[in-house]
Amino acid sequence: MNKKRIKIAIQKSGRLADHSYDLLKKCGLIVSRNKGQLIGYAENMPFDLLFVRDDDIPSLVKDNLTDLGIVGLNVVLEKQFEYANSTQKELFSIEEYLDFGQCRLSFAYPEVSDIQSLSQLKNKKVATSYPFIVGDYLERESLDVEIVKLSGALELAPSLGSADAICDLVSSGRTLRAHNLNEGESILEITAVVIRSGDTSDPFKQKWIRKLLERINGVLQVRESKYVMMHAPRNSIDRITELIPGAESPTIIPLEGTDETVALHVVCKEDVFWETLENLKQEGASSILVVPVEKMLV
Ligand code: PRT
Ligand code: ZN
8 A cells, every 4th residue: 555645734723724624625635633733634535734834834845844735825925035045946836826815915004194105115114024025026116115024013013113104915904994004006916825845756646636736626616617507599509608607618408399499508617697697588598597516627
């Protein structure tokens, strides 16, 4: 029996923790894990899960201590800059952009300040937890701004006088508003991503990693996808297919007792709204059913 196991690092607790764990369970992993335990073992597949702080995930993957990791793009990019001078050829690769952990990295200015845009920040100070990403952006924009690195409570930096602006993660914008800060330029759109070690050449590991990545892709597609069924006039098939957002080629099934009407089935990779159904009806479609898709492998 092959004893090799593929290790995946995910966040132990925090914004990405439950989403990451659920995603892997949706991919079919049955994981035995006791509360408080830092490692979980998949019973049915050769995967072990390591529950760690998100900031540690890129280095675990870079050092090949784990084969895969799920972490925010912000953390990945910041570490990539940090390791840029390393002699290691391939640190890790981004394999998949996920549909959770969405936020953006934005500049924000105190409501009371005269400075309300990047161009006004010249020779001033910006506080951030992402000095490399922000530094790279400012350099590309040829802006001379001093970066103050802070690891927490960034929102307080302007009122404490340690910076003129901040550059921080924003999702709803509530935190900025609560601290009387105006959101300015967004410099990065963020989601959680799957990263993979540069050293997964072992064929056994490769096979299972490919399988898992395919399943992750399938789970992501399914979340949006719908299966649409209807009766449609044969001469309207093209127009009807065009109306369905993200539709692939439809399956056309003859109906007993008629040549003019067919059953049309199609997988649609976007949400289907009432307006679409009303438009389909106008083109002559009837008995329209929209059902969720449980699993998909393309
Ligand atoms: O303990 P550990 O080190 O593992 O976790 P952590 O505290 O460093 O990270 P955590 O769990 O807060 O976030 C993990 C990842 O979630 C981040 O690296 C981002 O990729 C992603 N993410 C998504 C966010 C947010 N949304 C987010 N809103 N991370 C942080 N925030 C913070 C932001 O810093 C600000 O303080 O939430 C506040 C703003 O939220 P809004 O909704 O008020 O705008
Ligand atoms: Zn963290």
